[in-house]
Amino acid sequence: MIALSPAEVDALVARHPHVVRPRRWVVWRLPLFLGCLIAYLMFSWWYFAIGQVLATSNWQLAGGYLIQWVTYENRPTVTIDADGAMHVDFPRFDPIGPNPKPAWMTLDRVQMQRHVAQAPAVTTAAPAGNGFMTGGFMAPEPSVAATPAAPTAPTSRLEEVVSRAEIRMTSDSTITVTPETITVTRGAERIEVPVTHADLVRALGALPAWAEQKRVEDRIMVSFGFAGWAAIDGHSVVVHKRFLGWANFLFDTDSAFFGKSAGEVISLIAGGERLDPSQSNLSLAINDILYNPSWQHLDVWTKLLETIVMAFIGTLFAALLAFPLSFIAARNITANRPANQITKRFFDFQRSVDMLIWALFFTRAFGPGPISGMAAIFFTDTGSLGKLFSEALENIDSKPREGVTSVGAAPVAVHRFGVLPQVLPVFVSQTLYFWESNTRSATIIGAMGAGGIGLKLWESMRTHTNWPNIFYMVLLIIGTVFIFDTISNALRSRLIGRQAH
Template sequence: MTHLSLEDQNRIAEQHPEIFRRNLWQRYRLLVILTVVCLYIAFSWWLFAIGTVLTKANWSIAGNYLADWVSYEYRPEFNIAPDGAISVSFSRFDPIGPNPKPDWIVARKEMMTRTIGAAVPAEAPATPTPAPAFNFMSNAPKQAATTETDSKPQTKREEVITEAFVKLGRQATIDIYPDRLILRRGSENVTFALNRKLDQVNAEGPLPKWVDQRERGGRVMAWFGFAGWAEISSDRVRVHNRFFGWANFIFDTDSAFFGKSAGEVLHLIASGPRLDPHQSNLALAWHDFLYNPSWQHLDVWIKLMQTLVMAFVGTVFATLLSFPLSFLAARNITRNGFINQVTKRFFDFQRSVDMLIWALFFTRAFGPGPLAGISAIFFTDTGTLGKLYSEALENIDDKQREGMKSVGAPPIAVQRFGVLPQVLPLFASQALYFWESNTRSATIIGAVGAGGIGLKLWEAMRTNQNWENVCYMVLLILLVVFLFDNISNMLRSRLIGAQR
């Protein structure tokens, strides 16, 4: 390679100055591009008020939300009676199970003379009595339904809870007394006076950042990070004690295997006495796992299979219909402009509306269920695959078609041996990609009523409490998508002849 000297370069520049003269765009294009990008970012920042959103965002709520995905809560409720007696109860569906006696709750008991008030007169309208909650650490007998004959106050001496101490995590505690409450988190603590007559909760001193009381004397919310949170009123303390993991994932509280270790369960299955005379322990364990009311494994798996069937059937139907229509839309295959335009506009009509909108339409037409989801996938993918297939047909090499025509082959043979060998691997590859993609899309359209695991996922999210169930279903979806992605990639690689 010959290198020009400096004199030769200067001589050429003098003879042809227009070659070496840079115009304004060449000199300032980088500056212009950077300026446009900065202006666009500044405009987006202002339009969407990103700064305000970031400053006002409650990151602690976001942390609690994410923690709910990988944890479970025990939710004891402490009720303070007018005479100072404290009762502790758990909700009926609390994962701790019946007869709870957790070691993180310590109660002090004393003998107290209590007076049970008069009953409501018979002519007064009766108020529905809630179902009894699981109660522990209290020897108070259950009160029977009162009538006019036993409406006189009764005085009894019984052992009741007068102080309760709750431990949340390693560095947080709640001390509950009849007239006050002390919250501790790390080195910080705050005391509240409980005034049941005025229904007020009054703080003795400034509130730390992790305690929220919107109005003086009103309800108090205390946040303890991952350990949980508490809601405090003058006569009630609701505690949410959080633990890492998924509670009762294998066996629910109503199972005969609940609370047993893995070794004990295996021993019962292998050689233990029958827990149910009508079936073996193995069958009972399998039944209790599948029909676990908290996690509903069988129903979740069935809904997941519905999602996979929706994606597969919808993609197959779309492929079968778009394949012949693409030949009508390709200008080099069908030499009729009217038919080309009608077919292409039909494809545009199908794919111009998002799959989610079609799912809403078909749910309204057919009712909730997999049929609406299959129809939405089929309708949307027919338009998209038809467009892709027709464009692939328009870009084929005509030499093979001309060679088939030159030997007098009929039109069908020309398409079969001159066109299909060129486009069939591409058609199959695109169909496999859409099958993989529709596995994800079927979850989204299921949330609007099209059935499958998407609908069950949406139902779990609407409760705003079962986030661990949401995480369980999301992980199942990720696992299935990962599996089908690898299968699709392997099949596509073989079809298009790629080396793995």
């Protein structure tokens, strides 16, 4: 290594300044890039009003939606009649099932003499004749007069009614209802609301932070965090008690297995007395699970299978059509420029429009259903796969092809032994990747009317109520994509001669 003197270094710098001293652009390019990036982010923040959107977003509502994905509610309503009698009602489709007697609710009952007013009977006077007989053909019929009968006196009867109801929301939170007062306790704080049998609601004292009354004398909303909430009116309390999990996932309230433990169900299936004389307990259990009206397992799985078939058939047909067309589009395979350009522009036309737009078009043409989805996938992927296949053909090594040609092989043999061995693994790998990707895409285009689980998911989301079912279908979609992604990666790794990682 030769050492240079300071004079020689200065002379070298003078002769080649661009080598020793970097250009100004090289020095300032990183700060300039960071400045442009920051300016762009600030402009986007201002243009899309991101700060205002974040400030006005209802994060509590969003969190409530997420909670509903993994919880269910029981919704009892405690009503206080004018004579002081109380009764507790559950909605018809409440997951608690018939004859609810939950452990978290205590009801005190008494015998009470109640006066029940009977509705007066209505008597109708029969017409003298019909229109054909009295006024000629097509003449209007005379009106029928309804005469109310004299009102009947109220009847008195002895009934068993609820005199006191206590609902335990958490270990330290309760709702106690009596004919005179509705009391809500949460920890050390307490609310008392007198029963008024009117539209006005007035609490005794100030409301704590976990209670809200939007307008004076309006209903009072009380929150118990994850455990649920309740709405207090002048003569009723509507309770929403929340539980973690999915209610009645296997057996609905109408099933003979409803309410039984896992051990009881297994015992009945293994050798218990038949619950239905016409079929075995195993057959009855499978039937109740598949046709569960709350979760609709069979329908959901059938729609998921439609989505899988839609993605597979659409991708397969696209690969079969793109394969021969790619040989025409490749310039080193087909030495015909017009044919190359026409085929490539055809590929551009197919893939220039998104799959979702093609799905809307084919849904309009063929009607809703999997056929429209398969057509959209087939049409879009033909263009995409055709472009990828043709580019792979244009980048092959020409030596194997020249070697096969030199021995006098026919053109078909040249492609078979000189071209296909190089590109076939790439073709199959790309097709498998598109098949995996289309499993996700089929869900989206299904929501636009192409059928499958995407359409069922969209129908459930439109109600904004059945969030556990939505999450159930989302999990099925995620699991399906994960399985096909694993299979596709394993096959691609084997095709290109590497072990799967």
